[in-house]
Amino acid sequence: MAVSLSTRDLLRCSPLLHIFGVRHLSPGASREILTLCEKVRPDAVLVEGPSDATGIMAELTREGCVPPVAVLAYTEAPPVRSFMLPFASYSPEYIAIKWALENGADAEFIDLPSTATLAKLSRKNTVEKPEGMEEELSVYQRFALASGETDFDAFWENAFEHLPDGGYRQAAFAFGEGMRSLSAPSEENLTRERFMRSRIRAASTRGYRDILVVCGAYHAPELDKEYPDETPPELETVPGRLTLMPYSYLRLAAKTGYGAGNQSPFYYELLWKMRGNTADIPAAFFIGMAEVMREAGSFRSSAEVQDAVLLARALASLRGRREPVLEDLRRAAVTVLGRGEVQTVAEALAHMETGTAVGVLPEGALRTPTQDDFHRLLRERRLTAYLSPVAAELSLDLREKLTGGFGALLGRGRSEFLHRLDALEIGFGRIQSGGQTKAGWKENWVLQWSPEAEIALTEAALFGVTVESAAEARLNEQIKASASLARTADVLEKALLCGLPALFVTACAALRDSLAEREGFADAVSVCASLSRVLRYGSLRVTDTDAVSALLGRLFLRACLTLPEASFCDYQEARACLGNLHILAQVRAEHPTLTDGAQWDNAVAELSESERAAPLLSGYACALRLEAGTLDDKGLSVQISARLSPDWFEGLAARNRFMLVSRPALLRALDGFLETLDEGRFMRALVSLRRTFSSFTADEKSAVCKSLSAMWGLTPEAADRAVSGELTREETEHLAALRQMEG
Amino acid sequence: MTDILRLAAEEQYKTELDALIAAETETVPRGWRLSPRSVLTYIIGGTAKGVEITPKYFGNRGLVETAVATLMTDRGLLLLGEPGTAKTWLSEHLAAAVCGDSTLLVQGTMGVSEEAIKYGWNYATLIAAGPTPAALVKTPIYRAMEEGRVARFEELSRCAPEVQDALISILSEKSIAIPELSTQLRAKKGFALIATANTRDRGVNDMSAALKRRFNAVYLPAPATPETEIEIVTRRVAQISAGLEFCAVPPRQAIETVVTIFRELRQGRTLDGRETLKRPTASCSTAEAISLVMGAMAHAAGFGDGTVTDAHIAAGLTGAIVKDDEKDAAVLREYAENVLKHRNGSKSLYERLTAV
């Protein structure tokens, strides 16, 4: 590397600078950095990373700290802004820091302090932004394309990770220069580089002999440049905090982009462990896959592993690659180990590519204030025993009277605590569906602790110092970001369950304010359903539900008014609409005084008479009217003759089967209708009738049979034989054809 | 089936293959005529020394790479897929490119015996002179092994289990024992086997695990979207008609119509997903769409002014779908009534179809 002579000349004993440009999470870089360290034995190691996080280096390399872990920086004041700097065991930065601390060299982060980055994030108004270089992504893609690769990761792996020893640093330097010529550096990058240079200058005056600088390849060409009279940049900062948190491969893989993540952390760890024996990687990869597959019960022989290696090599050579890259391995795995099917190897591939590793921090390591609060609450709520990887059930009783004051408080306190964790997406408790019973005073939870939950807990610090304030802040953000009434209503419900009265009021107001916007039928219904639940359980939680009652009334009205429009649709859409109509009918039944009965009756009547509505829905509306007594038998027969069709019948039967069974006239009309159909239409009708009757219970079916046999003058035995006897071959064939039409 | 004049691929595309050989810069594996990369270019298209190499297979490049790479290893290549997804077509072109000979072919049927796989005897010579090399009748696979070439096996899954077992030993030992002559034939470098099998055939599932393990299976999918299928048919029709006498323009509109109808019938659902349809037993594949359009063009050129009309398409549809199955006639009729009748611009096609 070109070493700036002028820097050295400036001071008599100025050190030798070794600038090493890397890609974050690149094992190839780590390998070569280790070699360089052993050779040069630098007495100072400067690493790209927030300069105020230097103190965390000791934590990072402490006994018991197992990567993946991340430095987390977050603002002290809400709205919380944060960013993370993840390290894997094979990160070059991590390797360099570790070498330094183990070999008595000084180590230091030299990038902008986190407080400056947080200030920038606060200005930009983004919640989280991965470290660094995201905006240049397309340039990286372009670079890959220019080298004849379609995918940047394949390009990178071939061009860098598989380089023979000693080539990486040069190649990365050239890469960085190439990048800079493709896109002019942003203002932000220029500032960062100016800052890093100032830190390097400062270190140079401290009498070191050899300084190793580990930075992104993009910055490498700039860091040993000499700009006369250059001063450090002026920085705007906001108060912030730094901590270390466990990270996971899953999360690492979920982040995309050149600098942000690493799509295949487990595989890159394998590359690191192989220490440059690139030729052995394919075999190690497929053997690993075969082991996972064997555990899952499917055996792959070593001959097949060998064949997969050969195929991967052949694929690589077709692409002109030195050695297979992950893409080649993946394809060979599907073809040989999967025998052509992705499904067969999907799990084993995920295991070898992404892996499930979760980082560990030693006892007594940095803890966020939220973690402290969590553990305190856990003790108070007597839930400490549940902090176990083994799932356990917990049944909560929220009633005050029955169990006595303290018991009820404990139940409610626990419930709110668990709901708050849920709002923070900390996967500790899962409420069982139907767990909140009709009565509303009982909840069933399954509790299970996991490293992922631990991570989410650490991240909760992004929103607030306590579990309560974090949950509130998180839900508040959701209200602000909410794109629909339904989402807001969701938060309203959560506010209730979490016991956050102030948030409840905010959500109510937000709901009211956004009512002016146009919401369709489906949204209106889903909000109605939420509000109806809130009212049902409201008395147990918060008392003031007047605002909710008023909202329910308005939304119910909107649902009634938008129903006609929603009902002009095809069969598939009508199925979804039917579900909503069903919910709306329930809401009407549950809150007769809060909802407008006249509007409802109108809407239902209109739907049942409508020419344009989907027949499924008008059938259902007809059933609603029969139930309400607004349509009599005579009215029904008018309807039947006007609109009987299989879909219409299905809608009718979806509501009230008893009516079907008890009205032979209806069956007779259906029978007459079927008689008029030609072969093709008859088959279609059958598909739909099969669907209708398949939801009937055995009793209901047999009642229908009775009616039919009476109608056709059959003895009950004959009818029974027709229904439950063996199928003829022809019938079986017909059934198969029907299934094909359905499927 | 589509090509009226049926030349072997290596004859029909001789210019392209020669150009690729002349332009070769990479190592050619023993027994091959081209480097693997040139084989790839031959299949997916490109240029060689200024000569345009037309694409033969349209689709995912990765699939073709896997197929070529497989031939570089010593496993067999098994091309799987629904009818008319270019399995045979790709296998023929691979063989032509790799060894310049696509004719060493075994057609799999229930009746194929082990003798058709390994070797047989000329009984007259056998009786006259006893078991001598002269009495031995070589099969295409025998010859491929002897000469280090690619053998092709069509419809592998239709063969009886013993025949499939015979293949296992050939693939794993790369030799054929000839006990009658106390010798064995050992395959020369360059020998490879490409088999095809139709996933609609029940047999695919019955293929023994041992045999499946000897092959790399590559699934050739039906074209993913109507647009790609239209593109494939258009390009193939243009390629084929360029080599034929008649001049009729590949009819864009007709191709769209045919592809739409075939896709809908194949999937048993209209493209907009609104209606379920009965599926005919006929496969309605891309290959059949191509031959339907070619047929219509030939008709238009021979008996009309070269313009493909709805009458030609209607006749073609009836021919392709109804074939010998009465039920399929009803399926087509129902499709016309339920779909075409109500579709904009399909009125005349509907009338033609229902008038037939």
Ligand SMILES: Nc1ncnc2c1ncn2[C@@H]1O[C@H](COP(=O)(O)OP(=O)(O)OP(=O)(O)O)[C@@H](O)[C@H]1O
């Ligand atoms: N993706 C494609 N690219 C190029 N040609 C295609 C493609 N799909 C189909 N074809 C064309 O289809 C025609 C015949 O296909 P082919 O006979 O190879 O199908 P197949 O898969 O062997 O069918 P079968 O299972 O009936 O034997 C060829 O003319 C071929 O060009």
Ligand SMILES: [Mg+2]
């Ligand atoms: Mg074929």
